[in-house]
Amino acid sequence: MKNKSYLKSENLKIFGQGKLNGIVEISGAKNSALVLLAASLLTNERIILENVPRLTDIEKMCNILQNLGVNLKNKNNKFEIDSKNIAIKELPYELVNGLRASFFCIGALLSKFGEAKVPLPGGCNIGSRPIDEHINGLKALGAKINIEDGIVKAKIKRNKDKLRGTHIKLKCPSVGATETLIMAASLAEGRTTIENAAREPEIQDLCQMLNKMGAKIYDSGKEKIIIDGVNKLGGCIHKVIPDRIEAGTFLIAAAATSSSITISPVIPSHLESVTNKLQESGSKIIVKGNSITINPKKLNAVNIKTAPFPGFPTDLQAPFTALMTIANGESIITETIFENRMNHIHLLNKMGANIKLNKNEAYIKGVKKIKGMDLVASDLRSSAALIIAGIIARGSSKIYGLEHLDRGYENFESKLKLLGIKVTREFNKKVFTEREYKIDQDTEEIQKCKAA
Numbered sequence: 198m199k200n201k202s203y204l205k206s207e208n209l210k211i212f213g214q215g216k217l218n219g220i221v222e223i224s225g226a227k228n229s230a231l232v233l234l235a236a237s238l239l240t241n242e243r244i245i246l247e248n249v250p251r252l253t254d255i256e257k258m259c260n261i262l263q264n265l266g267v268n269l270k271n272k273n274n275k276f277e278i279d280s281k282n283i284a285i286k287e288l289p290y291e292l293v294n295g296l297r298a299s300f301f302c303i304g305a306l307l308s309k310f311g312e313a314k315v316p317l318p319g320g321c322n323i324g325s326r327p328i329d330e331h332i333n334g335l336k337a338l339g340a341k342i343n344i345e346d347g348i349v350k351a352k353i354k355r356n357k358d359k360l361r362g363t364h365i366k367l368k369c370p371s372v373g374a375t376e377t378l379i380m381a382a383s384l385a386e387g388r389t390t391i392e393n394a395a396r397e398p399e400i401q402d403l404c405q406m407l408n409k410m411g412a413k414i415y416d417s418g419k420e421k422i423i424i425d426g427v428n429k430l431g432g433c434i435h436k437v438i439p440d441r442i443e444a445g446t447f448l449i450a451a452a453a454t455s456s457s458i459t460i461s462p463v464i465p466s467h468l469e470s471v472t473n474k475l476q477e478s479g480s481k482i483i484v485k486g487n488s489i490t491i492n493p494k495k496l497n498a499v500n501i502k503t504a505p506f507p508g509f510p511t512d513l514q515a516p517f518t519a520l521m522t523i524a525n526g527e528s529i530i531t532e533t534i535f536e537n538r539m540n541h542i543h544l545l546n547k548m549g550a551n552i553k554l555n556k557n558e559a560y561i562k563g564v565k566k567i568k569g570m571d572l573v574a575s576d577l578r579s580s581a582a583l584i585i586a587g588i589i590a591r592g593s594s595k596i597y598g599l600e601h602l603d604r605g606y607e608n609f610e611s612k613l614k615l616l617g618i619k620v621t622r623e624f625n626k627k628v629f630t631e632r633e634y635k636i637d638q639d640t641e642e643i644q645k646c647k648a649a
Contacts, residue, residue, distance in 0.1 A: 207597070207599045207600075207622060207623070207624055207625070208571075208595045208596060208597045208599065208622070208623050208625075209584060209587075209595070209596045209599065209602075209610055209620055209621070209622055209623070210593060210594075210595050210620065210621050210622075210623050211569070211584065211587035211588055211590075211593060211594045211595075211596065211618070211619070211620045212593050212618075212619035212620070213569045213587060213588065213589065213590040213591050213592055213593060213594065214588075214589070214590070214591060215454060215588045215617065215618040215619060216454055216455075216456045216617060217447075217450060217451050217454055217456035217458050217613075217616040217617060217618060218456060218457070218458065218616060218617050219458060219459075219615060219616050219617065220458070220459045220460075220461060220488075221447045221458060221459070221460045221461075221612055221615075221616060222461065222462075222612070223439045223440055223443055223444045223447075223460055223461065223462060223463055224248075224250040224274075224439070224440050224443055224607040224608075225247075225248035225249055225250045225274065225436075225437035225438070225439065225440060226250075226398075226399060226402070226437055226438050226439060226440040226441065226442075226443075227250055227252055227254060227255070227440060227442075227604075227605050228298075228372075228397075228399045228440075228442075229398075229399040229402045229403070229437050229438050229440075230246070230249045230250060230255055230437045231254060231255065231258050231298035231301070232298065232301050232376045232399060232403050233246055233402065233403060233406055233435065233437060234246070234249075234255070234258045234259070234262060234276075234278070235258070235298070235301035235302045235304075235305055235380065236305060236380055236403060236406060236407060236410075237262070237267070237278040237280055238262070238265070238267070238280050238283065238302060238305040238306060238309065239280075239305045239308065239309055239380060239383065239384065239407075239410070239430045240280060240410055240429070240430040240431055240432055241280065241281040241429075242281075242430075242431045242432030243277060243278065243279050243432040244276075244277075244278040244279075244280075244410075244432050244433060244434075244435070245275065245276070245277055245278075245432075245433075245434040245435070246275070246276040246278060246435055246436075246437065247274065247275050247276075247434070247435070247436040247437065248274055248275075248436045248437040248439075249271070249274050249275070249276050249437055250274065250437075250440065250607040251274065251607055251608075252603060252604055252605060252606075252607055253600070253603050253604050254296060254298065254604045254605065257292065257295070257296040257299070258296065258298060258299065259271075259276075260292050261288060261292050261293065261296070261299050261302065262278070262280075264288065264289065264292055265280075265283045265284065265285075265286070265288070265302075265306075266280075266282050266283045266284045267279065267280045267282075267283060268280075268282065283310075285306065285310045285312060285313070286314070287314035287315075287316075287348065288302065288314070288315050288316060289316075290316045290347070293315065293316045293318060294316070296318070297318045297373070298318075298373075299315070299318055300315055300317075300318040300328060300331065300349075300373065300377070301373065301376055301377055301380070302315060303315045303331070303335070303349065303351060303377060304331075304335070304376075304377035304378060304379075304380035304381035305380045305381070307335065307340055307351045307352075307353065307360070307381055308359075308360055308380065308381045308382075308383065308384040308385065309384060311352065311353040311358060311359075312350075312351065312352045312353070313349075313350075313351045314348055314349070314350050314351075315348070315349050315351075316347055316348050316349070317344070317347050317348075317349060327371075327373075328349070328373075328374075329368075330367055330368060330369070330371045330373075330374035331371075331373065331374045331377045331378070332344075332349070333365075334365045334367070334374055334377070334378040334381075334391075335351060335360075335377070335378070335381060337363045337364075337365050338360040338361060338362070338363055338365075338378070338381055338382065338385055338389065339353060339354055339357060339359075339360050339361040339363075339385075340352065340353060340354070340360065340381075341353075341354050359384070359385060359386045359426075360381055360382070360384070360385035360386070360426075361385060361386050361387060362382065362385050362386060362387030362388045362389040362424070362425075362426055363389055364389075364390050364392070365378060365389065365390070365391050365392065366391075366392040366393055367391065367392065367393040367394060367395075368393070369393070370393055370394060370395040370396065370420075370505045371395060372395040372397050372399065372400065372505075374395075375391060375394045375395040375400055375422070376395075376399075376400060376403055378391055379391070379400070379403060379404065379407070379414065379417075379422065379424060380403075380407075382424040382426060383407050383412040383414065383424055383426065383427065383430065384426055384427065384428075384429070384430065385424075385426040386426050387425075387426055388423065388424070388425050388426070389423070389424045389426070390421060390422070390423050390424075391421070391422045391424070392420065392421050393420060394419075394420060394421065394422045395505060395506070396418050396419065396420065396505070396506050396507065397505070397506040398418075398438060398441060398464065398467045398506065399438070400417055400418070401417045401418045402437065402438045403417075404417030404422070405417070405435070406433065406435040407430070409433035409434075409435060410430040410431050410432065410433050411427055411429070411430050411431050412424070412427060412430060413425035413426075413427060438464060438467075439462050439463050439464060439467075439487075441463070441464070441467040441468050441471075441510070442510060442512045442513060442578075442605070443605075443606055443607075444460050444463045444467075444468055444489070445468060445471040445510065445512075445513045445516070446513065446516050446581050446585075446606070447460050447612075448460060448468075448471065448472070448475060448489065448491050449471075449475070449513065449516045449517055449519070449520050449585060450516070450584075450585050450588060450613075451480075451491045451493065452475050452478065452480050452491060452493045452496065452520055453496075453519065453520045453523065453585055453588065453589050454588060454589060455493045455496070456493065456616075457490065457491065457492045457493070458490070458491060458616060459488050459489070459490040460488065460489050460490075460491075461487055461488035461489075462487040462488070463487055463488065463489055464487065465484045465487075465489055468489065469507065470507055470508055470509045470510065471509065471510070471513060472484075472489065474499055474501055474509065474517070475491065477497075477499045478496055478497050478498070478499045478520075478524060479493065479494050479495035479496050479497045480492065480493040480494065480496075481493075481494060495525070496520070496523065496524045496525060496563075497524055497525050497526055498521060498524040498525060498526035498527055498528035498561070498563055499521075499524075499528055500528050500529045500530070500531075501514070501517055501528075501530055501531070502530075502531040502533060503531065503532050503533050503534050504533060504534070505534070511532065511533075511534040511535055511538060512578050513578070514530060514532055514538060514578070515538070515541045515578040515579045515581065515582035516578065516581050516582045516585055517530065518530050518541060518542070518545065518552075518559060518561070518582060519541070519545060519582040519583070519585040519586045519589070520585065521561045521563065522545055522548075522550035522551075522552070522561060522563065522564060522567055522586065522589075523563055523564060523565070523566070523567065523589055524561075524563040525563055526563055527560070527561065527562050527563070528560075528561045528563070529558060529559070529560055529561070530558070530559040530561065531557060531558050531559075532557040532558075532559075533557065536557070538557075538576075538578075539554055539557065539559060540575045540576060540579050541574075541575075541578075541579035541582045541583060542554045542559055544572050544574075544579070544583060544586075545567070545582070545583075545586055547570055547572070548567040548568055548569070548570050548572075548586055548590060548594075549564060549566065549567040549568050550564060550567055550586075551563075551564050566590075566591055567586060567589060567590045567591070568590055568591050568592055569587060569590040569591060569592035569593045569594035570590075570594055571594065571595040571596075571597070572594065572595075572596055572597070573596075573597040573598045574596060574597065574598035574599075574601050574602065575598060575601070576601050577601045577602065577604050577605045578605075579601075580596065580598055580599070580601045580602040581602065581605075581606065581609075583596045584596055584602070584609070584613075584620075588613075588618055595623070599622070610622055
């Protein structure tokens with residue numbers, strides 16, 4: 198795939214006080230597509246993956262797979278994946294660095310080949326050891342694991358050619374660990390049960406694809422998942438679910454600008470925690486099949502507390518905070534999943550918001566208006582929050598840090614333009630030659646085990 202090389206100077210120029218109008222087409226889910234790409238390593242047969250979003254994170258995952266010897270063809274949003282000629286080798290640090298999802302490959306590689314070597318994800322500054330749950334689970338399945346010089350070396354114990362089914366109870370419902378262990382257990386011998394499993398829609402999507410490939414996985418989407426190992430997995434055609442985070446971001450942008458829009462295709466049940474809060478804050482929500490229409494009437498302050506699915510998603514906490522800056526009344530936003538996910542607060546305050554931050558709680562007093570500014574986003578979801586703030590604000594704003602935005606939102610500014618927002622991507626004349634423009638560690642990657 199063609200790598201986008203980023204300029205430090207790229208920014209989105211937004212003319213404020215915009216209104217949205219129309220229908221937004223929602224892309225495939227980034228967090229689903231990443232793990233489904235890793236799962237394609239489990240078979241020697243061809244996988245066709247449809248509705249894959251074009252994002253830099255997906256590009257990175259494809260580079261990792263190609264480095265292993267996977268034959269990948271892609272046309273628009275359809276990927277053809279052939280993993281039969283994989284050579285097992287250590288994944289290079291420069292490919293894995295900055296992409297947390299690259300660690301998912303360990304479960305698939307270990308289960309299929311009996312060994313795997315994967316660098317710690319995202320150059321992991323192991324504050325809270327976010328991969329503990331993965332490692333402990335793989336050990337329980339019969340893997341021997343050593344971590345040397347930042348490389349996780351996993352091997353099935355001597356005299357055994359397969360992982361062995363077992364009972365695993367996760368300390369917290371980690372999405373990444375649940376996914377890694379489902380992949381590893383799908384080719385293990387015997388039955389594996391995972392208790393306190395994460396229930397996110399992306400996990401259900403993974404289980405659905407694996408079952409199409411011949412896996413025997415029961416009760417995905419529940420707190421206890423059962424996997425009966427099979428001898429081999431085959432190919433399949435699978436369509437990635439719609440991105441609930443992108444969908445939620447557009448609904449929040451509409452509420453923030455008192456605009457009526459329709460988003461489609463979506464799976465409405467994936468968005469209930471968000472649409473409930475938008476209704477509570479004064480918007481009318483109409484669900485029809487695979488589309489949701491929002492019709493904001495007023496904007497009242499509401500409290501939110503992030504939680505694992507089906508709770509309010511941490512990935513929409515920053516955009517919702519931007520919405521609450523101009524709501525009538527006072528709200529409290531509590532972040533319970535990430536320790537470093539309030540980087541947008543001081544930037545919103547610069548724009549004229551009235552937010553007091555106490556550790557992981559933001560106390561917001563709604564203001565009548567905020568003003569446009571030039572700001573640098575520090576992570577993926579804060580970039581979306583600042584763009585929403587720029588759309589609400591008086592005057593124009595320039596939002597930098599687009600390398601974060603492009604990790605998780607496909608054609609974001611084009612979609613905003615189609616809805617009537619005046620926004621342009623500007624390229625500064627001053628070109629930076631250093632191709633390795635270092636992306637700051639996304640706060641998504643400095644996290645507690647809940648979200649690992």
